[in-house]
Amino acid sequence: MICFFPGILCLYKSIIYNSQLESFKLVVLSRGLSANNESTLRQLPGVRVINLDKLDGLGAGTGLNAKKMFNMNKLYLFGLDEYEKLVYLDADMLCLGDLRPLEHIEPWAMAPDYGQNVGASVGQRMMFNTGVMVLRPCKETFGNLVKTLRGMRFGHFADQAVINKYLNDDSVPVECLHPKWNLIISNKHINKKMYSDIMKSGVKFMHFTKIKPWAIGRGLLVEKTSSKVYLHAKDRLLRWRFKEEIALWKSADASMRIETASSAV
Numbered sequence: 001m002i003c004f005f006p007g008i009l010c011l012y013k014s015i016i017y018n019s020q021l022e023s024f025k026l027v028v029l030s031r032g033l034s035a036n037n038e039s040t041l042r043q044l045p046g047v048r049v050i051n052l053d054k055l056d057g058l059g060a061g062t063g064l065n066a067k068k069m070f071n072m073n074k075l076y077l078f079g080l081d082e083y084e085k086l087v088y089l090d091a092d093m094l095c096l097g098d099l100r101p102l103e104h105i106e107p108w109a110m111a112p113d114y115g116q117n118v119g120a121s122v123g124q125r126m127m128f129n130t131g132v133m134v135l136r137p138c139k140e141t142f143g144n145l146v147k148t149l150r151g152m153r154f155g156h157f158a159d160q161a162v163i164n165k166y167l168n169d170d171s172v173p174v175e176c177l178h179p180k181w182n183l184i185i186s187n188k189h190i191n192k193k194m195y196s197d198i199m200k201s202g203v204k205f206m207h208f209t210k211i212k213p214w215a216i217g218r219g220l221l222v223e224k225t226s227s228k229v230y231l232h233a234k235d236r237l238l239r240w241r242f243k244e245e246i247a248l249w250k251s252a253d254a255s256m257r258i259e260t261a262s263s264a265v
């Protein structure tokens with residue numbers, strides 16, 4: 001499984017560098033992070049780490065694979081009701097624009113999932129991508145999500161299937177954010193015009209769904225396990241396809257030096 005620590009560091013740097021926020025607090029939900037990496041994160045100004053290692057994995061017994069079980073940890077954030085409002089971000093996200101408008105966006109708000117050829121839907125609604133969510137933590141919502149999860153059978157999506165089903169079944173109002181708030185890179189070759197228009201007019205968050213730029217050249221570029229030969233060919237292809245996106249990630253990553261306790265990431 002890919003380690004997301006370098007992704008979180010770069011997300012943090014990109015928010016400082018690009019968001020124009022005077023201050024922010026980054027709450028990191030972690031599971032399986034090394035002690036060194038966790039202490040590096042704890043030393044960053046404005047960062048709080050919530051270690052989930054001792055909590056049960058959500059979704060046991062539903063036949064989910066390890067990666068989908070890992071993604072289910074996201075549901076724990078709904079229990080953080082000491083916060084009135086949270087902007088949830090995946091760790092494979094990069095901030096590229098002014099985030100101040102988020103102060104005026106009320107929960108729930110999410111961007112559509114445009115990563116498919118045909119936009120997926122749940123019930124009567126479009127499917128929202130769960131990589132960026134403006135939400136209000138609430139123990140009751142958390143309980144309802146866990147209940148929803150228990151009765152489900154899973155296909156392609158994990159937490160995203162649960163959250164969308166809950167929103168649909170309970171008719172929860174959701175504001176649809178412009179896709180610039182969650183520009184899914186898998187979309188680049190699907191909705192070409194929309195993607196390039198957003199690239200030109202300004203991205204808020206770029207979502208590295210297809211590749212993790214920090215894992216390039218480490219044999220971890222693709223998310224799915226494949227044969228070595230296939231992996232190298234795909235590695236080159238993706239590197240070429242997402243040249244511009246990878247360059248943006250690298251430049252944010254180089255914007256600030258953070259001393260890491262361990263280089264083994």
Ligand SMILES: [Mn+2]
Pocket residue numbers: 090091092131207208209
């Ligand atoms: Mn993601």
